[in-house]
Amino acid sequence: MARIVQKYGGTSVGDVERIKKVAERVKASHEDGNELVIVVSARAGVTNELLARARAVCSEPSERELDQLLSIGEQETIALVAMALQGIGVQAVSYTGAQAGIVTDTSFTKAKIQSIDASPIVKDLKSKKVVIVAGFQGVNVDGQVTTLGRGGSDLTAIALAAAVKADKCEIYTDVDGVYTADPRVVKNARKLEEISYDEMLELASSGSKVMQSRSVEFAKKYGVVFEVRSSFNYNPGTIVKEEVAYMEKVVVRGVAVDKDQAKVTVSNIPDKPGSAGKVFRSLAEANIIVDMIVQNLGRQGVANLTFTVPQGDSAKAVRALEPVLKALGGGEVAVYGQVAKLSVVGVGMKTHSGVAATLFEALAAAGVNIDLISTSEIKITVAIAVDKADEASRVAHGAFKLDTL
């Protein structure tokens, strides 16, 4: 018997038939004697429908009203999942974010969880009820509905797992777990049994779409061990935790690729203290995520900065930079189309040298030209041509023997 938090995403509860399948799955676990908290997202597609209606009545709706509107998506699912469980003889009760005592700050559409009063949930668990909680949403101290932004339902599950002191947290999704590389690209990619928080974080920020960084960060901070697994089969998934077996012996744990990047070059800006700061401050204020920053000096007195941004943000980046360059007294911005970021990640890198050399040699041997390089303690990232990205994945995967480790 264990206390388990399970989270099902929008695809897993996409229609009434899938909701009934989730209910069957929950029933089986409940009959094993487990105490269960089930976190669910809105049905896939519902959020977009609601947003379309919002835009039809108002071009720029307030974020408070957007949250009031969007939160009904999960409220529908919790009620339907609770009913589906009741329909097969399982006692179940649904909680909105507010009812679950999930108190957030007042940053509508991207609120941060401040506290959870889980005592009513724990009381229901003790009386053998399955508790269904709306993911993605909370309430501020004034009782206004807030939403947690992207990846919010995962965050709800992990935060609740900490609050109810769960033995386990299971994140059900449409993939089997975390792989050494994208299995659609690298045929012999392996599912990882375990991965550390830090490795998972680096993979998340490197293009692995399994989970958002903030949920992993939250889990790391509160020591919540969680498993990423599929709701469409019963295969074991990948367990994410602090300490992983043979952690330092495995040099590279996985390869991640993000093909949706653009390279931006800011050249010939006056080389004086504060120039780079002003450039990146303006991008941060425009909410653009910048990666792989490289600076070099050009002709005397001027500097060049190169970095990557998400492809969709490149035009916005140019608009944000133009006034800055004017204020700095010179410089040009150029965008170099689409590039791919390839990252190899592993905690073991910290204590092993030669990882970078192995990667660069392998890519060179395969004729993949490296455009930019950046490194962290447990990650090496290179920018390469998009049309070389799949081949580069396979080469890197092979070079670090990820199929056999």
Add this chain to the structure above:
Amino acid sequence: MARIVQKYGGTSVGDVERIKKVAERVKASHEDGNELVIVVSARAGVTNELLARARAVCSEPSERELDQLLSIGEQETIALVAMALQGIGVQAVSYTGAQAGIVTDTSFTKAKIQSIDASPIVKDLKSKKVVIVAGFQGVNVDGQVTTLGRGGSDLTAIALAAAVKADKCEIYTDVDGVYTADPRVVKNARKLEEISYDEMLELASSGSKVMQSRSVEFAKKYGVVFEVRSSFNYNPGTIVKEEVAYMEKVVVRGVAVDKDQAKVTVSNIPDKPGSAGKVFRSLAEANIIVDMIVQNLGRQGVANLTFTVPQGDSAKAVRALEPVLKALGGGEVAVYGQVAKLSVVGVGMKTHSGVAATLFEALAAAGVNIDLISTSEIKITVAIAVDKADEASRVAHGAFKLDTL
């Protein structure tokens, strides 16, 4: 400048175009300097869609979960109406039932309002915001969502009008107001400028579909004056209040017809004390509304009971009665198809004699046969054949000169 509560039903907010029209209407009243609380229902059709989904996952969902589910219908509308107002430059803020402090008992699907803490709404009104409140819903003391049952949004509007001490309450619907008879049937039917609570109550229970009795009862209890009017034009509607001009001089205020009734006869039941009580207790427990009860004695020692029930409940009535007759030791139940109830209503009847005679003579002259008769202080009701009901409406309307008064 006045403080006004306006209520818009599901048809008035049926799609985004209609929501924008409501917003224009609200804006105009707001620009006149009024403080506005807007109560809205779910978009027409949404409740049925949600119920269909509920039934698809569970044949008998719990009422708690039904309320959790159904309440999202109004939550969608309040957010969209608030956004539509913001889109045309009006400051607006939406409140769910819970946020509006509408506390009810725990009778899910038919909750009763216990208290309203309107102070946050009043604060928003004073800062010139239009306040949009979800009709039909509240919350119990444990924070569980409840719904108020049929006519719930009207009730929300009238209860809020009392709570915020509104100068006026306007119930917008798809009819122009309360008429002396159904204008589709009686060509010269007149819209009433005013009507008393008691007359409105008798009309509501007699087949006039304008409003449910409970909202009128609530308004009468708290002295809330309200106006029933159309959201599709700017015509004045009908004002409902305690004292109406020339109240006692107008003998009959209106004619109402309910064609959806069945006549039930329970014959040859043992004529002993308590028999009738048991018969009607069993119908009450089956939630069947009984009207026009007539008892007469048959052959020695047995009694016959005749009454009307809503047509759709007649089979249920038979099922409810069969075990009772068995327990009483005899009797038969028979249902006589569809009948119509025609009622004439007016506070003035109390002090005028001859109203019944005028009605019966007029119907007789038109060849309408009267099957059953029942009367209250301010109402006379007759059961007649359905195919005579329209003609009977016109005859009664003419007999009491309702077109000219």
